[in-house]
Amino acid sequence: MLSNLAARDVETLIHPYTNLATFRETGSLVLERGHGVWVYDSDGRPYLEGMAGLWCTALGYSNEELVEAAREQMSRLPFTHLFSGRSHDPAIELAETLKELMPVPTSKIFFTSSGSEANDTQVKLTWYLNNALGRPTKKKIICHRKGYHGVTVATASMTGLPANHADWDLPLPGFLHTGCPHHYRFGEAGETEGAFAARLADELDALIQREGPDTVAAFVAEPILGAGGAIVPPAGYYAGIQAVLERYDVRFIADEVICGFGRLGTWFGAEAMGMRPDSLTFAKALTSGYMPLGGISIDEPLYREMVSQSAKLGTFGHGTTYSGHPVACAVALKTIAIYRRDGIVEGVAAKAPHFQARLSALADHPIVGEARGVGLIGGIEIVACKRTKRQYDPKAGVAARCVAFAQAEGLIVRFLAGDRIAVCPPLVIAPAEIDTLFDRLGRALDRTRAWIA
Numbered sequence: 001m002l003s004n005l006a007a008r009d010v011e012t013l014i015h016p017y018t019n020l021a022t023f024r025e026t027g028s029l030v031l032e033r034g035h036g037v038w039v040y041d042s043d044g045r046p047y048l049e050g051m052a053g054l055w056c057t058a059l060g061y062s063n064e065e066l067v068e069a070a071r072e073q074m075s076r077l078p079f080t081h082l083f084s085g086r087s088h089d090p091a092i093e094l095a096e097t098l099k100e101l102m103p104v105p106t107s108k109i110f111f112t113s114s115g116s117e118a119n120d121t122q123v124k125l126t127w128y129l130n131n132a133l134g135r136p137t138k139k140k141i142i143c144h145r146k147g148y149h150g151v152t153v154a155t156a157s158m159t160g161l162p163a164n165h166a167d168w169d170l171p172l173p174g175f176l177h178t179g180c181p182h183h184y185r186f187g188e189a190g191e192t193e194g195a196f197a198a199r200l201a202d203e204l205d206a207l208i209q210r211e212g213p214d215t216v217a218a219f220v221a222e223p224i225l226g227a228g229g230a231i232v233p234p235a236g237y238y239a240g241i242q243a244v245l246e247r248y249d250v251r252f253i254a255d256e257v258i259c260g261f262g263r264l265g266t267w268f269g270a271e272a273m274g275m276r277p278d279s280l281t282f283a284k285a286l287t288s289g290y291m292p293l294g295g296i297s298i299d300e301p302l303y304r305e306m307v308s309q310s311a312k313l314g315t316f317g318h319g320t321t322y323s324g325h326p327v328a329c330a331v332a333l334k335t336i337a338i339y340r341r342d343g344i345v346e347g348v349a350a351k352a353p354h355f356q357a358r359l360s361a362l363a364d365h366p367i368v369g370e371a372r373g374v375g376l377i378g379g380i381e382i383v384a385c386k387r388t389k390r391q392y393d394p395k396a397g398v399a400a401r402c403v404a405f406a407q408a409e410g411l412i413v414r415f416l417a418g419d420r421i422a423v424c425p426p427l428v429i430a431p432a433e434i435d436t437l438f439d440r441l442g443r444a445l446d447r448t449r450a451w452i453a
């Protein structure tokens with residue numbers, strides 16, 4: 001029975017990242033099907049999916065080749081695990097393909113089912129590595145304020161957002177946060193982006209010194225901070241950060257869950273943002289969001305220690321039932337084959353100037369303080385005063401209201417803390433659809449301005 005879905009939803013489901021107090025009034029948007037960059041609600045109304053689902057449906061909806069890859073694997077071998085040396089061809093082939101693609105020296109691939117599990121694995125392996133190396137105190141993990149790395153106990157601790165900490169008894173001890181590389185919001189009056197980047201590198205250096213370099217194990221960072229507000233760090237920022245990490249022998253991990261697989265017009269965000277990490281975390285666009293799959297790259301020095309730990313302890317004591325699920329791996333293989341065959345990453349680079357021009361033009365809107373992005377991702381910040389960058393009272397929910405107006409215009413975008421709005425459409429979006437997206441977003445901003453007045 002498909003009638004009254006929204007009413008039944010309110011009575012039965014707990015929704016992630018939803019205000020459960022107001023949800024009974026605001027209700028749900030029940031989506032039923034999708035095609036290309038469009039999704040349709042249960043009344044048949046179309047929406048341009050300006051968020052690629054949750055930053056993931058890179059190839060858009062209804063891609064029959066992905067459906068067929070899943071169907072074929074589902075009927076041949078729907079499940080086998082990778083425990084105790086058990087294996088299957090999609091996982092082996094996908095690991096080989098990913099090793100070729102990784103922008104950093106990679107010895108092996110470890111699969112998970114989500115970005116959270118993958119980052120959780122990064123933390124555990126960092127601890128495991130330093131125990132193997134006889135550095136039992138070198139365990140602290142540093143991330144960005146406003147960074148997002150997931151929701152498990154460890155990855156919510158890594159995440160630098162208040163909603164993930166308040167009343168959750170997090171972050172756990174040993175998880176630290178350093179300055180958010182957002183010049184528009186945190187740069188001082190008259191400070192250039194270069195000086196701001198240098199100041200943040202100094203801040204990280206001082207934090208590591210204060211904590212003691214022999215206690216700091218890893219720094220984990222997104223190339224562009226997604227859920228924190230689609231924030232673009234200043235040019236050269238990561239070069240300064242890397243110099244600090246090298247000074248103190250701190251492992252550098254790039255969280256590519258959003259930026260991986262073409263979002264910035266390069267295969268990985270690390271390439272676009274000048275990062276040289278030791279390891280990458282990936283998920284989302286690996287399967288174009290069609291199946292849950294994530295993973296991490298394992299460098300040779302880490303692999304060697306993992307082998308010697310197994311020799312000592314008797315096993316590698318980590319992994320989940322669905323690590324490297326065969327149907328998910330088959331879909332990922334097909335997704336990457338399409339990225340390669342159709343030149344999807346090059347296509348992003350070609351479309352990016354148009355997308356970024358339309359995005360930056362929004363900065364002229366009377367209630368927009370910043371509009372900035374890279375590739376096919378961008379963030380805008382709504383402000384009460386453009387000159388002073390003063391924000392509206394968070395309780396007014398201005399960005400949330402703008403997103404609701406966008407939805408009424410037939411556009412899905414996402415509001416984030418600090419009155420920011422993220423735009424992150426499927427990578428297959430056509431130039432005319434980019435125009436539709438920004439035309440509708442512009443009208444939503446106009447309606448928000450009228451609503452405020």
Ligand code: PLP
Nearest residue numbers: 114115116148149150226257258
């Ligand atoms: N890392 C980043 C950068 C993310 O954006 C996300 C999710 O949005 C995660 C990790 C967590 O991934 P998941 O929601 O699949 O657990």
